Amino acid sequence: MVIDPNILQHVSVELARRYTLIPIFMIGKTLTIAMADPLNIIAIDEIKYQTGLNIKRAITTIYEINDSIEKYYSISDSLSQIIHETDEPTETTSEETSEGFIVDSAETDSPIVTFVNIIISKAVRENASDVHIEPGESRIRIRYRISGVMREEASPPKSMQSELISRIKVAADLDVSEKRLPQDGRFLMSMDGRSIDLRVSTLPTIHGEKIVIRILDRKNLSLTFNQLGISEPMEKRWKNIIQKPEGLILISGPTSSGKTSTLYATLQHVNTIEKNIVTVEDPVEYSLPLITQVQINEKSGLTFPSALRSLLRQNPDTIMIGEIRDSETASMAIRSSLTGHLVFTTIHTNDAPSAVTRLVDMGIENYLVASAVKGVLAQRLVRTNCPNCTEEYVPLESLLEKAGLLDISDSLVFKKGAGCPKCRMTGYAGLTGIYEYFEINPVLSELVLSNASLHVLREEARKYGFVPLFEMGLKKIATGQICLEELLKETSNIDAFEVVDTNVQEPKVTV
Numbered sequence: 001m002v003i004d005p006n007i008l009q010h011v012s013v014e015l016a017r018r019y020t021l022i023p024i025f026m027i028g029k030t031l032t033i034a035m036a037d038p039l040n041i042i043a044i045d046e047i048k049y050q051t052g053l054n055i056k057r058a059i060t061t062i063y064e065i066n067d068s069i070e071k072y073y074s075i076s077d078s079l080s081q082i083i084h085e086t087d088e089p090t091e092t093t094s095e096e097t098s099e100g101f102i103v104d105s106a107e108t109d110s111p112i113v114t115f116v117n118i119i120i121s122k123a124v125r126e127n128a129s130d131v132h133i134e135p136g137e138s139r140i141r142i143r144y145r146i147s148g149v150m151r152e153e154a155s156p157p158k159s160m161q162s163e164l165i166s167r168i169k170v171a172a173d174l175d176v177s178e179k180r181l182p183q184d185g186r187f188l189m190s191m192d193g194r195s196i197d198l199r200v201s202t203l204p205t206i207h208g209e210k211i212v213i214r215i216l217d218r219k220n221l222s223l224t225f226n227q228l229g230i231s232e233p234m235e236k237r238w239k240n241i242i243q244k245p246e247g248l249i250l251i252s253g254p255t256s257s258g259k260t261s262t263l264y265a266t267l268q269h270v271n272t273i274e275k276n277i278v279t280v281e282d283p284v285e286y287s288l289p290l291i292t293q294v295q296i297n298e299k300s301g302l303t304f305p306s307a308l309r310s311l312l313r314q315n316p317d318t319i320m321i322g323e324i325r326d327s328e329t330a331s332m333a334i335r336s337s338l339t340g341h342l343v344f345t346t347i348h349t350n351d352a353p354s355a356v357t358r359l360v361d362m363g364i365e366n367y368l369v370a371s372a373v374k375g376v377l378a379q380r381l382v383r384t385n386c387p388n389c390t391e392e393y394v395p396l397e398s399l400l401e402k403a404g405l406l407d408i409s410d411s412l413v414f415k416k417g418a419g420c421p422k423c424r425m426t427g428y429a430g431l432t433g434i435y436e437y438f439e440i441n442p443v444l445s446e447l448v449l450s451n452a453s454l455h456v457l458r459e460e461a462r463k464y465g466f467v468p469l470f471e472m473g474l475k476k477i478a479t480g481q482i483c484l485e486e487l488l489k490e491t492s493n494i495d496a497f498e499v500v501d502t503n504v505q506e507p508k509v510t511v
Contacts, residue, residue: 002421003072007031010051013073019043022068030054036062070121112163115156116171120189122153123215124196127430129256130215133168135161135208147383147431148256165202165209172200180204184283194218199283216285223265228258229433231472237437237465238377242266242344247374248337250324252349258381258433259346260285266344267291267320279320280307296322308332312339321345327362334364337372351469352378352438353457356448370448376438380469380490381431382482386423390415395484403470403484404493415480432481434491436469 003024010031011023021035021043031053035043038057048055119142123131128144135141139155156164169176172185183202188195197216202209225235242249251259251266264286271277271290279288282296282304292314294307304321305328311319324330324347337343349355355376359369393416400406417427438461440448447457458466473487 001025003068004421005072008072010053011047013069015043015047015050016065016069016073019046020062020065021047022065022072024058026053030056032056032058034058034060034065034068036060036065067125070118071125110167112160112167115160116164116167119153120196120198120213120215121191123213124191124217128215131213133164133211133213135165135205135210137207140164145256147428148381149383161208165211168200168211168213169202172198174200174202179209197286199285218286221264221268221286221288223261225265225269228262228265229476230435231475233465234435234437237439238266238375239269241375241439242270242342244342244374246337246340246342248333248343248345248372249374250355250376251344251346252352252355252376252378253346253380254348256381257379258431259379262377262379262433263320263344263346264288267318270318270342275317276315277318277320278311278314278316279322280304280311281320281322304329305332308336312336312341316341318342318344323347324359324362327364330359330362330364334359334368334372338368349378352376352436352466353454353461355438356440356457357454360448360451366449366451370440370445373440373448375440377435378438378469379433379435382434382473382476382486382490383428384430384432384481385415385483386417386420386427386429388422388429389418389420389427390480391418393483399484399488402493403488405484412478413480414477414484416483416485428486432476434469434473434476434487436467436472438466439464 001024003022007023007026010026011021011033016022019035019040020037021033023031024034025032031047031051033047033055035057036059037043038059044055044057047053119131119133123144126144126146128146129148130145132143132145132150133140134143135158138158140158140161141152142154142156143150143152145151166176169183169185171187173187174183174185182204184200186197186199189198190196195218197218199214199216201212201214203212225238226232230238251262253259267277267279267288271288273290276292277290278292278294280294280296284293284295287293294302294311296302296304296307304323304325308319308321308329309332319336319341321329321333321343322345324333324345333343333345347355347358349358353376355378356369356373359373360366393414395409395414397406400409405412417423417429419425419427423429441464444457444460444464447460452460458468469491470487470493473482473491476482477484477487
């Protein structure tokens with residue numbers, strides 16, 4: 001069931017946690033409460049006194065109640081209880097370091113430990129990708145990145161800053177006394193019977209250290225290409241190209257566009273006992289079975305180029321390079337693919353055809369790019385409409401004009417989430433990928449050799465099944481999966497912009 005947020009206001013999170021109960025609905029003046037111990041008369045009397053309502057009891061498990069408390073009560077609801085416990089004198093011994101940080105000897109009972117666990121567990125349950133703990137001048141801001149968008153959760157007082165940051169740094173095995181330099185660490189947290197990998201990054205700011213916790217849920221490793229959002233025809237072409245014995249295969253997109261998930265799903269697909277697969281990553285996000293993974297450490301001199309030179313002597317069949325950042329790494333990747341290895345890597349470009357020209361810009365000869373690159377998959381992540389509140393709507397005329405759909409808008413049906421309790425009134429629930437696939441065939445290879453422009457490459461690729469990101473997104477709009485605003489936020493109609501620049505007749509776009 002979905003609990004109405006207005007019902008939760010009748011019982012504080014402090015009472016809910018103390019007696020392991022949660023209000024679930026109200027009819028008239030009767031409040032129904034789910035309890036682990038419905039015979040707890042003290043709890044019933046206290047709630048009657050505080051609410052002035054009649055109480056009806058229902059029974060459920062401790063696990064379900066605790067899970068619901070974490071799900072429905074916000075971090076702000078828990079703050080007052082945590083602050084009250086922090087202010088109370090405790091009998092546990094504590095040790096103060098030279099930098100003024102407090103380390104509790106009975107840390108498992110510490111309110112700060114409880115608060116950190118609440119922050120992380122709520123982030124995991126709400127499918128957040130990152131937790132941002134940002135110190136300000138007078139308060140701390142806690143924000144989650146959910147479906148690619150930042151959302152503020154709570155603002156603890158400044159007095160909690162030292163202990164809060166210290167607790168996270170201790171868990172991630174970082175130097176608590178070092179506050180002037182950035183640090184990186186990680187730790188594991190068990191939740192709901194599964195292991196959650198948390199990557200911690202600290203950054204010194206003028207108001208103290210900012211901490212970002214990246215949540216790496218291992219369930220993402222089992223995602224199929226279809227679950228990522230790749231269409232069935234494109235999936236068949238992609239599976240065909242990644243089974244080649246040699247060549248360079250690129251995945252393109254900006255930061256936080258889902259490249260790592262696609263890369264790992266691809267590696268899982270080609271991973272067999274017969275193949276020696278080696279990866280070079282910075283950082284290694286997930287540990288994969290049967291795959292040798294190398295962590296870059298630039299401080300000690302282990303860079304992408306030096307690691308690649310070494311692993312080529314390890315007789316690999318398939319190599320995965322986390323990212324092509326410079327011309328030296330690009331040169332090593334090209335060289336590896338031309339010596340009988342299948343190389344997967346990522347590159348930052350706006351679309352798939354741009355990846356080819358980007359390699360040329362890095363100083364790689366055209367003939368090497370034409371020979372080595374087999375295919376490029378470009379992608380974006382877009383928020384999907386909430387399935388519980390999706391309804392038809394008409395986008396603004398300015399949006400339709402920007403998308404180049406003004407002339408054919410009458411023949412299209414646009415849908416958008418209106419907002420409901422299940423999606424926290426946002427209208428969105430989850431993410432999906434939008435992909436474009438650019439495969440190098442002999443004709444396109446000749447164009448690359450002749451240093452053809454991006455426009456020529458795109459137009460020629462269309463003859464062989466290339467569909468740009470925006471048009472792939474239109475197909476998801478037609479099914480009601482995403483809305484036009486989200487598509488335009490992540491992609492652009494290249495053809496529409498070319499029309500403006502060249503003053504030629506606008507091409508028709510079909511869905």
